[in-house]
Amino acid sequence: MEKLRQSLKTGAELVGSFWFLVMFGAFIVQVFTRYVLNHPFGWTTEMSLIGFLWFAFWGGGLMVRERDHVRFDLIYQMVSPKARRIMTFIVTLVLGGVFAYALPANVDYVMFMAHDRTWVMGIRFDLVFAVFVVFLVAVCARNLWRAYRVTRADWRDIL
Structure with a gap:
């Protein structure tokens, strides 16, 4: 099981690295064509934005x-470990539930975007924004897994 988890983690990191390279490469081409050749390409801005979108949501999810992740945990740090455990359980269930509740509407909207395309490269918007659905599913799964883990005997390891 650990080998599978590590393989999935490595695969996710490779995909994230790919999208960072796409974003950065398009940015470098954009700077070169705009300031050196004085003839900017339109596709570079679009590809940088798509690369950033995929990198940010893929990486965050x-x-x-x-x-x-950034947290505001002033109250959380002031309470006992048992209270932290309860707070973690409630917050992760609520967050996972909210993201799960939002999932069908977001999937529907992403699928609706299939009829429109990006302005320069002509990429369908459902493909551009599909990563947001992946992000939502990942956040749901991670929160539900964390809520489960906090109910186990080794719960102190995740706080």
């Missing part, structure tokens, strides 16, 4: 560890 699948690559960034739970403890590395």
Whole structure:
């Protein structure tokens, strides 16, 4: 099971790295064509934006560890470990539930965007925004998994 988890993690990191390279490469081409050749390409801006969108949502949903996300935990740090456990359970269930509740409407909207295309490259918008659905599913799964883990005997390891 650990080998599968590590393989999935490595795969997610490779995909995230790919989208970062797409974004950065398009940005470099854009700077070169605009300021050196004085003849900017239109596709570079669009590809940079698509690369950023995919990198941000893919990374936020699948690559960034739970403890590395930004938190406002002033109250959380002031309470006992048992109270933290209860707060973690409630918050992760609520967040997972809210994202799960929002999932069908977002999937519907992303599918609706299939009839429109990007202005320069002509990429269908459902393909551009499909990563948001992946992000929502990942956040749901991660929160539900965290809520489950906080009910186990080794719950102190995740706080």
